[in-house]
Amino acid sequence: xxxxxxxxxxxxxxxxxxxxxxxxxxxxxxxxxxxxxxxxxxxxxxxxxxxxxxxxxxxxxxxxxxxxxxxxxxxxxxxxxxxxxxxxxxxxxxxxxxxxxxxxxxxxxxxxxxxxxxxxxxxxxxxxxxxxxxxxxxxxxxxxxxxxxxxxxxxxxxxxxxxxxxxxxxxxxxxxxxxxxxxxxxxxxxxxxxxxxxxxxxxxxxxxxxxxxxxxxxxxxxxxxxxxxxxxxxxxxxxxxxxxxxxxxxxxxxxxxxxxxxxxxxxxxxxxxxxxxxxxxxxxxxxxxxxxxxxxxxxxxxxxxxxxxxxxxxxxxxxxxxxxxxxxxxxxxxxxxxxxxxxxxxxxxxx
Amino acid sequence: xxxxxxxxxxxxxxxxxxxxxxxxxxxxxxxxxxxxxxxxxxxxxxxxxxxxxxxxxxxxxxxxxxxxxxxxxxxxxxxxxxxxxxxxxxxxxxxxxxxxxxxxxxxxxxxxxxxxxxxxxxxxxxxxxxxxxxxxxxxxxxxxxxxxxxxxxxxxxxxxxxxxxxxxxxxxxxxxxxxxxxxxxxxxxxxxxxxxxxxxxxxxxxxxxxxxxxxxxxxxxxxxxxxxxxxxxxxxxxxxxxxxxxxxxxxxxxxxxxxxxxxxxxxxxxxxxxxxxxxxxxxxxxxxxxxxxxxxxxxxxxxxxxxxxxxxxxxxxxxxxxxxxxxxxxxxxxxxxxxxxxxxxxxxxxx
Numbered sequence: 001x002x003x004x005x006x007x008x009x010x011x012x013x014x015x016x017x018x019x020x021x022x023x024x025x026x027x028x029x030x031x032x033x034x035x036x037x038x039x040x041x042x043x044x045x046x047x048x049x050x051x052x053x054x055x056x057x058x059x060x061x062x063x064x065x066x067x068x069x070x071x072x073x074x075x076x077x078x079x080x081x082x083x084x085x086x087x088x089x090x091x092x093x094x095x096x097x098x099x100x101x102x103x104x105x106x107x108x109x110x111x112x113x114x115x116x117x118x119x120x121x122x123x124x125x126x127x128x129x130x131x132x133x134x135x136x137x138x139x140x141x142x143x144x145x146x147x148x149x150x151x152x153x154x155x156x157x158x159x160x161x162x163x164x165x166x167x168x169x170x171x172x173x174x175x176x177x178x179x180x181x182x183x184x185x186x187x188x189x190x191x192x193x194x195x196x197x198x199x200x201x202x203x204x205x206x207x208x209x210x211x212x213x214x215x216x217x218x219x220x221x222x223x224x225x226x227x228x229x230x231x232x233x234x235x236x237x238x239x240x241x242x243x244x245x246x247x248x249x250x251x252x253x254x255x256x257x258x259x260x261x262x263x264x265x266x267x268x269x270x271x272x273x274x275x276x277x278x279x280x281x282x283x284x285x286x287x288x289x290x291x292x293x294x295x296x297x298x299x300x301x302x303x304x305x306x307x308x309x310x311x312x313x314x315x316x317x318x319x320x321x322x323x324x325x326x327x328x329x330x331x332x333x334x335x336x337x338x339x340x341x342x343x344x345x346x347x348x349x350x351x
Numbered sequence: 352x353x354x355x356x357x358x359x360x361x362x363x364x365x366x367x368x369x370x371x372x373x374x375x376x377x378x379x380x381x382x383x384x385x386x387x388x389x390x391x392x393x394x395x396x397x398x399x400x401x402x403x404x405x406x407x408x409x410x411x412x413x414x415x416x417x418x419x420x421x422x423x424x425x426x427x428x429x430x431x432x433x434x435x436x437x438x439x440x441x442x443x444x445x446x447x448x449x450x451x452x453x454x455x456x457x458x459x460x461x462x463x464x465x466x467x468x469x470x471x472x473x474x475x476x477x478x479x480x481x482x483x484x485x486x487x488x489x490x491x492x493x494x495x496x497x498x499x500x501x502x503x504x505x506x507x508x509x510x511x512x513x514x515x516x517x518x519x520x521x522x523x524x525x526x527x528x529x530x531x532x533x534x535x536x537x538x539x540x541x542x543x544x545x546x547x548x549x550x551x552x553x554x555x556x557x558x559x560x561x562x563x564x565x566x567x568x569x570x571x572x573x574x575x576x577x578x579x580x581x582x583x584x585x586x587x588x589x590x591x592x593x594x595x596x597x598x599x600x601x602x603x604x605x606x607x608x609x610x611x612x613x614x615x616x617x618x619x620x621x622x623x624x625x626x627x628x629x630x631x632x633x634x635x636x637x638x639x640x641x642x643x644x645x646x647x648x649x650x651x652x653x654x655x656x657x658x659x660x661x662x663x664x665x666x667x668x669x670x671x672x673x674x675x676x677x678x679x680x681x682x683x684x685x686x687x688x689x690x691x692x693x694x695x696x697x698x699x700x701x702x
Contacts, residue, residue, distance in 0.1 A: 344365070
């Protein structure tokens with residue numbers, strides 16, 4: 001047990017890609033969805049706090065910690081919309097899992113790829129519990145970095161078999177269509193948001209502009225649809241016209257955070273919204289009937305990253321896709337940190 | 352500039368020890384003290400927030416973020432007093448520096464050794480500005496992991512030439528004395544705190560018990576002394592009798608945090624204390640005369656870790672004591688994260 005507690009397994013971007021390919025992207029998202037469901041069902045026991053944000057003119061850097069009393073996890077994530085023009089990622093992330101018992105880190109990982117997987121898996125869990133059971137067609141508004149993951153997670157977990165694509169930039173739609181060409185999904189490229197949403201049972205909006213946008217207007221949204229609005233995820237960034245919100249049953253992760261960051265920032269602070277985890281525990285009902293419009297206003301919450309890191313730790317038990325990091329000082333005598341440095345000098349002198 | 356932004360230099364415990372030995376421990380602390388002084392002088396421009404703590408029955412895990420508008424830094428640190436009995440470190444830590452402009456991490460490092468260096472360097476800066484200029488003798492109450500660093504930092508930066516040691520456990524005193532045997536300091540091992548403090552110009556208390564202790568009582572503290580009280584650093588953990596506080600001019604790092612964690616948690620919330628950084632900028636006076644008792648109630652603040660990480664980043668410019676971590680996803684097209692994973696599959700198939 002004590003052996004090598006000072007060594008922390010680290011999953012690089014390359015190892016994360018190889019791990020995901022080894023298990024299959026769709027399988028990984030289905031597995032992560034199971035961890036998400038487990039953690040949603042025990043939501044009240046988590047230590048919850050809104051993310052700790054450091055805002056600047058160009059973007060934001062955030063720390064998202066949480067704990068279930070056994071493990072502690074946090075994610076570092078930035079959001080810099082202007083990065084894309086410079087050929088950089090808008091969002092990069094890494095995360096850590098630690099033992100509450102000892103405070104020692106037990107896993108460090110890239111989380112850019114992992115966040116893409118957990119975000120799509122979260123939308124799929126919301127869709128599974130809120131969309132009409134016969135949903136087959138997904139409209140994807142915004143065909144950027146998250147889009148393919150959404151399509152495959154909803155295929156694998158919710159039985160979606162057709163995807164209608166729209167992006168303000170046709171090149172993004174072409175990229176998404178090419179990436180999904182051999183997925184088994186029927187792909188329909190659309191020239192307008194209206195065209196994309198036509199006949200869709202589920203809509204996911206995942207656009208990237210940091211501003212108040214109206215990706216969907218009220219007349220576009222018909223009865224019975226389920227919407228995952230996941231691109232509106234920070235103050236000043238929304239995707240849906242307010243009138244859609246007023247016609248929908250709204251589900252969120254953590255109201256305290258979503259009221260600041262989600263599409264519901266357009267509504268009054270006491271506008272009634274439901275918490276997704278309560279649908280999973282059965283404390284509240286999900287969709288009322290086939291005519292209702294359900295909206296998952298997803299902004300991403302620390303517990304989802306925690307679930308993803310728990311999945312990763314377990315996945316590594318049968319994989320070699322990590323490297324060992326000498327991250328924690330481990331003197332023979334905990335009170336003799338100085339002696340540890342001295343003995344390193346002696347070792348260097350001897351060698 | 353854009354090249355290899357996805358690769359983050361990482362300083363392991365072994366590399367940190369080798370870097371410190373390469374430059375000399377005392378030199379490193381003197382250099383870090385310069386970075387600390389720079390950052391103390393521009394204290395108001397930092398983004399300051401009390402640490403984000405996750406408490407459990409066994410200890411605490413904390414995130415300590417800060418930013419100067421150019422760089423962003425945070426430290427992960429735990430405090431688990433019961434760890435020592437299990438042969439583990441009470442405190443372990445790692446830290447990160449990132450670019451505010453892009454949100455990309457630029458340096459990841461172990462911070463158990465680095466925190467020991469910056470804590471001692473901070474005490475030395477406080478001592479330099481608050482102790483009597485002719486101070487030569489240091490009493491070290493608590494001879495654990497921080498003690499040798501305190502002795503050497505105060506020797507190098509403040510001209511201390513003799514150290515009087517006391518610990519409730521004589522084995523700790525023997526360990527500290529042995530580690531300092533070839534330091535050039537005169538070492539006096541003492542059987543009581545009273546004996547240790549006799550004739551001392553400066554006292555550093557750095558004990559580890561998580562409880563209200565009275566390491567120093569009022570009658571032990573004579574006129575003209577400077578005290579660094581650095582072991583009382585969390586709620587419920589103090590070292591000095593309240594009457595000593597009432598006779599002292601008290602200097603702190605960040606009052607909002609120190610009133611919760613420091614020895615001054617024993618005083619009323621509005622008891623007047625001074626901020627150390629203002630002594631460095633000249634906004635307030637330090638020691639009034641040779642009879643005053645000055646007290647630095649140090650609990651450790653995020654800006655000090657930031658200074659230490661800045662020092663490390665600059666030190667690495669002339670050292671190879673780091674390794675490259677593939678930590679940030681870097682697709683050719685930022686919107687094509689999925690394609691990056693696909694292309695990895697093609698590479699694996701080709702190889």
